[in-house]
Amino acid sequence: MINKSVFTALSLVFLCTALSAQEKIKEVVTSNYNRNSVSMVCVQRGDSYDSQVSSAVRSFSLGDKYDINNITTKSVRLDKVRSESAYQTEIDGIVNRVGFAREILASIFNRDSNGMMDDKTVRYRGNYDAKDQDVINARASRVGTEALGDLGHGLVSGSYIVLTDFSKISRDVDTRGNVTWSTNAQAFVYQIGMDRDALNDFYEQCWIYDEDDQATRSAKRLAFQNLDIPMVPVAQANATGASSSVEAAANMCIRELITKLENRIPAWEVAVAVIGKRPLRAKIGTKEGLKNGDRYRAYSYTEDRGGNLKSVARGYLRATEISSNTGMAIGETEPSKFYQISGLANIDEGWTIKQTNDWKVGVLAGLKAGGLGGTALGVDIDYLMNVSNVGTMSYLFLTLGLDVTSGNGNYLPVQFGLGFAYGFHLTRFLEIAPYAAIGLEHMGLSVTDSSDDRFTRESALILEPGVRVAANVAYPLQVFGKIYYDVLTIQGPLYKMYNANLAVPHSSGAGVEFGVKWTF
Amino acid sequence: MIALTLLMTFSAVSANAQNKDRRKSFKSWDNYEITTEKVGVDGTKFVKVWGFGKTVDAATMAAKENAVHACIFRGLPGSATAMSTPPICPNPNTLETHEDYFQTFFAAGGPYLAYVSMTTDGVPSGTDRRKVKGGYKVGIYVQVMYDNLKRKLEADGVARKLSSGF
Numbered sequence: 001m002i003n004k005s006v007f008t009a010l011s012l013v014f015l016c017t018a019l020s021a022q023e024k025i026k027e028v029v030t031s032n033y034n035r036n037s038v039s040m041v042c043v044q045r046g047d048s049y050d051s052q053v054s055s056a057v058r059s060f061s062l063g064d065k066y067d068i069n070n071i072t073t074k075s076v077r078l079d080k081v082r083s084e085s086a087y088q089t090e091i092d093g094i095v096n097r098v099g100f101a102r103e104i105l106a107s108i109f110n111r112d113s114n115g116m117m118d119d120k121t122v123r124y125r126g127n128y129d130a131k132d133q134d135v136i137n138a139r140a141s142r143v144g145t146e147a148l149g150d151l152g153h154g155l156v157s158g159s160y161i162v163l164t165d166f167s168k169i170s171r172d173v174d175t176r177g178n179v180t181w182s183t184n185a186q187a188f189v190y191q192i193g194m195d196r197d198a199l200n201d202f203y204e205q206c207w208i209y210d211e212d213d214q215a216t217r218s219a220k221r222l223a224f225q226n227l228d229i230p231m232v233p234v235a236q237a238n239a240t241g242a243s244s245s246v247e248a249a250a251n252m253c254i255r256e257l258i259t260k261l262e263n264r265i266p267a268w269e270v271a272v273a274v275i276g277k278r279p280l281r282a283k284i285g286t287k288e289g290l291k292n293g294d295r296y297r298a299y300s301y302t303e304d305r306g307g308n309l310k311s312v313a314r315g316y317l318r319a320t321e322i323s324s325n326t327g328m329a330i331g332e333t334e335p336s337k338f339y340q341i342s343g344l345a346n347i348d349e350g351w352t353i354k355q356t357n358d359w360k361v362g363v364l365a366g367l368k369a370g371g372l373g374g375t376a377l378g379v380d381i382d383y384l385m386n387v388s389n390v391g392t393m394s395y396l397f398l399t400l401g402l403d404v405t406s407g408n409g410n411y412l413p414v415q416f417g418l419g420f421a422y423g424f425h426l427t428r429f430l431e432i433a434p435y436a437a438i439g440l441e442h443m444g445l446s447v448t449d450s451s452d453d454r455f456t457r458e459s460a461l462i463l464e465p466g467v468r469v470a471a472n473v474a475y476p477l478q479v480f481g482k483i484y485y486d487v488l489t490i491q492g493p494l495y496k497m498y499n500a501n502l503a504v505p506h507s508s509g510a511g512v513e514f515g516v517k518w519t520f
Numbered sequence: 521m522i523a524l525t526l527l528m529t530f531s532a533v534s535a536n537a538q539n540k541d542r543r544k545s546f547k548s549w550d551n552y553e554i555t556t557e558k559v560g561v562d563g564t565k566f567v568k569v570w571g572f573g574k575t576v577d578a579a580t581m582a583a584k585e586n587a588v589h590a591c592i593f594r595g596l597p598g599s600a601t602a603m604s605t606p607p608i609c610p611n612p613n614t615l616e617t618h619e620d621y622f623q624t625f626f627a628a629g630g631p632y633l634a635y636v637s638m639t640t641d642g643v644p645s646g647t648d649r650r651k652v653k654g655g656y657k658v659g660i661y662v663q664v665m666y667d668n669l670k671r672k673l674e675a676d677g678v679a680r681k682l683s684s685g686f
Contacts, residue, residue, distance in 0.1 A: 031646035133641040133661075140566045140639045140663045141558035273645030302651045309647060331641070350576065350645035 029299045029311040031352040033271040033288075035129045036158040037067035039104065040254075042075040043091070043165035045082045049246055050075075053166045053183075056250035062258065064326060065270075065289030067125055069159055071103035078165065086165040088236060091188045095163070101192050101229035104159045105202065115208050115221040119152070126152025127328050132283060135331040156199055158267060159192040161231065164257065166250055182242035185253035189261055190231035198229065235264040259357050271354040274298070274338075279389050280317060280347055281335035285325035290336055293360055293387050294319040296353040298343065315343015315428075316475055317353065320389045339391045340428050342475030359520045360384040362395075364480060366515020371486040372415070372441060372462070372506040374406035378513050382421065391425035399437055399464075406502045413506060415441045421468060429472045437464040441488070441506065443498040457492035460499075460506075476519035485510045550594070552586040553659075556602040563667035565596055565605060566639070574655040580644060581628075587662045588632045591669055592679075608670045608679050618678050635669040638662050 042057035044050040054075050062068070076094045078086055109117035126149040130138075138145045169183040194202070206224040208217050237260040241252030262268045270288045275281050284290050295318055299311040321337040340347050347353075364380040382397035401415035417439015423431040444458040451457075466484025473479055488508045491499070499505045553570045560566035569590065571583025590596060591608060593615065598604035609615075615622060625631050639661045643649070648659035673679035 028647070131641070136639050136641055137557065137566070137661060140560060140564070140661070142561055143558065273642070275642040275645070300651060301647055301649060303657065305653075309650065350643045350649040352646045 027311070028301075028309050029271065029352060029354055031271045031273050031354075033267075033269070034155055034158055035065075035067055035125065036160060036268060037069045037104075037108070037125070037155065038062055039069045039071045039100075039107075039159075039161045041071075041073060041100075041161055041163045043078050043086060043094075043163055044075050045078060045080060045167075047082055049082060049166070049169050052246040053164075053250045056247045056254065057164050059247075060251060060254045063289045064287055067155075069104050069107040071100065071107050071161070073098055073100065073103060076163065082167055082169055085167045085184065086186060086188075088188065088233065091163055091165070092233065095161070095188075095190055095231050099227075100161050100190070100231050101194065102224065102227050104161070104192055105156075105224075105227070105229075108156060108159070111224075115206075115217065115224060117207060119149075122152035122156070123149030124152070125155050126150055128287075129155060130329050132329050132331045132333050135329050139331070153199065154196075157192060157194050157196075159194075160234070160265075161190050162257075162261070163188045163190070164254060166253070169246060169249075179244065180242050181244070181246045181249045182240065183246065183249045183253060185239045185241065185250065185257060187235075187237045187239075187254075187257040187261060188233065189235045189265065191234045193230040193232045202227070202229075235261055237261050237264065259359075262355065263357050269355040270296075271352055274347060274349055274351050274353055275335055277346070277349055279320070280338040280340060282338065282353055283325070283333045283335045285323035285334070285336045287325045290319050290322050292319055292322060293384050295356050295358045295360075296338065297356040298340075298347045299352045299354065300348070301352075311352070314345050314351065315347060316341050316356070317347060318384075318387045320387050337389050339387055339389065339425075341391075341425075342428060342472055358476075362517050362519045364515055364517040366480065366482070366513045368401055368482075368511055368513040370509055371401075371464075371484065371511025372403075372413070372488060372509065373502075373504050374403045374413070374506075376401040376403045376405075376413075376415070378402075378515065391428070393423040393425075393431070393433075395421040395423065395433065395435075397421060397435070397437070399439065403506075406504055406506065413441055413443045413502075415439060415462060417462065417464065419464070423468075423470075431468075431470045433468045433470070435466055435468055437466075438462070439464070441495070443495050454494070457494040458498065460491040460495045461489045463487040463489060470517055473516075478517040478519075480513075480515055480517050482513040483510070484513070549589060552583075552590075554586065554590045554594075554596065556596050556599045556605070557661060558599075559602045560663060560666075563665065565591060565664045565666045566602075566661070567596060567664065568659055568661050570657060570659045572652070572655060572657050576644060576649060576656050576658055579656040579658040580638070580660055583658060583660045584636045584638065584662060585626055585632060587636050587664050588669065589626070591635075591664050591666055592673065605666070608666075608673055614678065621676065621678055631672075635665045635672070636662050637665075 040057050042054045076098060078090060108121055110121060111117045130148045130151055134148060135145060138148055165186045166183045172180045206220050208220045237257045239253040239256035241249040243249040243252055270284055272282045272284045275283060295316055297316050298314045300314050302310050302312060304310060317338040317340045319336055320339050323334040323336045325333050360383060362382045366378050368376040368378045379400045380397050382395040384393055385396055386394040397419050399417050399419060403413035406413055417437045419435050419437030421433040421435035423433035425431050439462050440459040441462050442459045464484050464486050466482055468480055468482045470478045470480040486508060555568050557566045557568050567587055569583045569587040571579045571586050573579035573582045593607050593609060595607040596605040644658035644660050650657045674681045
């Protein structure tokens with residue numbers, strides 16, 4: 001009986017390992033990145049919010065990373081109340097009815113009302129997308145650099161539409177009369193289902209030449225109208241946003257949706273080879289929408305005994321100095337610079353780096369001792385503002401501390417503040433960040449006092465200089481330690497009274513904190 | 521004196537072993553991949569070729585050797601955009617007949633380098649740079665000065681001139 005169980009367990013382990021291995025072989029990350037073209041479409045619900053959300057979608061800028069296909073259908077209608085979310089099947093039905101593929105082709109090939117088309121956009125995009133290697137290859141071949149525009153034909157299959165639907169739009173008014181609009185949003189992404197053969201068929205059947213007679217022209221126009229090219233669903237994402245207007249909240253959602261979609265659609269993730277070390281350099285820049293602090297992941301390649309190619313993740317890096325490459329490549333593109341932030345091995349020339357978006361937000365949770373007094377739970381949220389070539393990093397952070405030992409039901413000391421930290425990397429594993437924070441310690445729950453300045457009277461101003469040391473455990477997980485000095489400055493009258501009632505009154509003093517950090 | 525004798529003996533054995541290795545590698549020198557990328561500019565062939573070596577640099581050099589080797593002995597395969605190219609020396613016995621010539625021709629830093637230029641942008645990268653057992657396998661783009669190479673081999677009497685058959 002035991003033998004049978006052991007055998008079954010071993011078989012399962014073996015099967016899982018084999019399946020996992022197969023999966024790994026399939027997931028080979030490559031550096032074959034080409035520009036994609038996108039059309040944004042708004043899903044309308046037939047209510048008063050339609051104009052505002054449509055305006056948000058229309059005005060949203062995708063940046064330099066994507067080409068825009070200017071299709072005629074900017075919005076579609078879903079007959080469903082705004083309080084309910086849209087389902088994929090409902091959006092699929094709409095997409096199939098509209099015929100987006102035809103509109104995309106008409107946009108890319110500048111199709112006019114007579115059905116005449118040209119390849120100006122395609123050739124421009126081909127030239128614009130060409131990398132230095134393409135230019136060098138073209139120079140080495142007889143066709144020459146004139147043929148770079150032909151690369152644009154391969155970009156047609158990288159055409160997408162993003163349908164954005166907003167639901168559960170609500171309005172909240174606080175006690176001071178401030179209005180906040182919040183909304184949920186969903187994005188549904190479809191890719192044109194057009195391979196090389198389908199594109200060749202399209203050229204053959206629908207392309208009208210000057211020498212074509214009227215009958216041929218009519219037949220080709222009809223063929224275009226009857227084109228049956230599918231739009232294939234490739235990804236979906238959700239987001240929520242809140243702001244002072246519906247449009248601003250919707251805009252916030254779209255930004256979040258695009259960030260999420262870039263992590264879900266492999267073709268949208270920029271991938272490129274490292275061309276140099278000290279500092280790490282790669283030929284991408286503003287053309288790919290690269291910004292300071294953007295996170296990339298490095299991969300090297302191996303072959304197993306069977307000759308199967310495998311990509312091996314080797315660590316993360318962040319963009320530091322961004323090159324302006326928004327021109328046609330001539331074989332001498334200026335590279336952007338990067339700083340490695342994790343990984344046991346030094347990232348080497350020739351390895352591939354691939355875009356891996358994050359929010360640049362770190363959440364630190366730890367236990368504080370000392371400082372103003374007592375033992376407190378501490379939570380910091382930091383935002384990475386800037387990364388330099390030598391690995392110095394600027395952070396803006398919010399800090400929150402809850403004294404769990406000094407307080408009682410009536411007097412609960414809570415500290416919160418805002419700070420700035422400047423991190424130095426002695427190695428990529430270790431960051432030392434001096435910081436300074438300013439904040440308040442609030443104490444008391446005097447519910448009977450409803451005066452406007454109650455909060456001020458129950459608070460004290462704190463200044464906190466300190467040093468934070470963070471070490472990588474398994475990125476994005478880090479452990480950190482802090483040593484700091486809390487300076488208790490201006491104190492409200494009620495604060496003074498509550499503080500005096502504590503078993504150990506709070507006062508200026510040095511403290512330490514230990515905990516973990518996770519970067520999102 | 522004893523030390524000098526030992527040193528000379530060691531050097532002789534080492535050189536002999538190297539030559540042996542070289543001869544051995546000549547005989548098994550067919551295990552590489554090469555593809556024609558596009559039609560090269562006049563008198564050249566534009567190919568992508570793979571090489572193996574203990575380091576990336578060694579693998580890159582091996583790839584260059586392979587490109588020239590293919591032009592001389594194997595010929596270049598056709599592709600969607602280019603016709604195939606026959607070898608300069610189609611006679612399978614050429615290598616054995618002119619072994620000493622090719623030992624020199626393909627020696628480290630040898631004359632073959634004058635007929636091949638790497639056109640890869642920077643170092644071999646991405647999936648063209650693979651860590652394999654015992655070293656690296658790299659794929660590089662190269663331009664082979666095919667017509668010049670052919671003229672050189674004809675002038676040295678290794679390849680037959682087209683007119684020599686008439």
